[in-house]
Amino acid sequence: MNISAAAERSGVSAKMIRYYESVHLLPAASRRSNGYRDYGDSDVAILQFIRRTRDLGFSLPEMSALLTLWRDRKRPSREVKRLAAAHIADLERRIREMQSVVRTLRALSQHCRGDDRSECPILDDLAAAPTQRARQKHQ
Amino acid sequence: MNISAAAERSGVSAKMIRYYESVHLLPAASRRSNGYRDYGDSDVAILQFIRRTRDLGFSLPEMSALLTLWRDRKRPSREVKRLAAAHIADLERRIREMQSVVRTLRALSQHCRGDDRSECPILDDLAAAPTQRARQKHQ
DNA sequence: CCTAATCCTTCCCACAATGGGAAGGTCAAT
DNA sequence: ATTGACCTTCCCATTGTGGGAAGGATTAGG
Secondary structure: OOHHHHHHHHOOOHHHHHHHHHOOOOOOOEEOOOOOEEOOHHHHHHHHHHHHHHHOOOOHHHHHHHHHHHHOOOOOHHHHHHHHHHHHHHHHHHHHHHHHHHHHHHHHHHOOOOOOOOOOHHHHHHHOOHHHHHHHHOO | OOHHHHHHHHOOOHHHHHHHHHOOOOOOOEEOOOOOEEOOHHHHHHHHHHHHHHHOOOOHHHHHHHHHHHHOOOOOHHHHHHHHHHHHHHHHHHHHHHHHHHHHHHHHHHOOOOOOOOOOHHHHHHHOOHHHHHHHHOO
16 A cells, blocks of 8 residues: 555554654565555554554654564563653653642742733742742742 | 853853844844953843743743743733743643553553563553554443 | 646755854963 | 963754655546
8 A cells, every 4th residue: 555545544644654764663665666665454553553652652762662572572571561661750750840840830920910010920030040049949 | 251151150051042142032142352242240130031931941932922021111910920821731731641641551561560471461552453442441 | 648636756944942063263371 | 382261153963743845656537
């Protein structure tokens, strides 16, 4: 089948299929006599696998590792679980960072009236010198 | 003062100061006779403001908007609060998305032994056809 | 059989924000 | 005068994705 049919069935855009091939996440697709890439059901299955790992936020190198493990019937499940755990830990770290920022922003917003007046503790805090900020933290 | 002194005092790298100038987040710095950029205390204050907005995850356009509001003594605090609220909402949306992914990954990992055996529900699920996945969801 | 639309190919550009590094000029201390 | 530490601009890389151009192939309608 053509690349656009494979794209539609897998949920991975034609653009990205070519890109994944160019960075060797995928082996070079077989070509028809006219130079068009040709895909079979097993290729679509691989693309669907890739799509799901991508939807779960795995990076390209992680996707590559998962693909290799998937293809290796003899892989120890430990390695797969380790990859997943590392990714979970990374996500949780980023979540904590963002939550911390949200807390800070909420604290700043809380004291801003948000009306026509120009008085704004949010801007005041953003403009405060670091030492002042440190002082405020411990008030 | 030189750019590297301004960088050190503000916590914004010289590289980024030049970049912010090139994209007009900052006005062009004044130059000394030798062509070197020259910064004063008020410039450092602006850079520190930028640094704090950046640390809070604001995008460059948002930083630009906040800077404009900061400079405008007559701004209504409503606009500042609205910007902050929008950013909070955006962060929370992203946090929810990541939390959802974490839940999914935890669920998959839970049933993977993570030992020498090759049996691995994580890979099985990643490889499952979408209909199968939908079915599993409702089991 | 011709034409138009829709494919396909490769190649370049763009994004956001940051860093690395080269080539070349300047300054300060020895 | 030399050396080292600055400064300048310019180019390249990152990550993953899309846009679009130029040119060739195929297909559908007339």
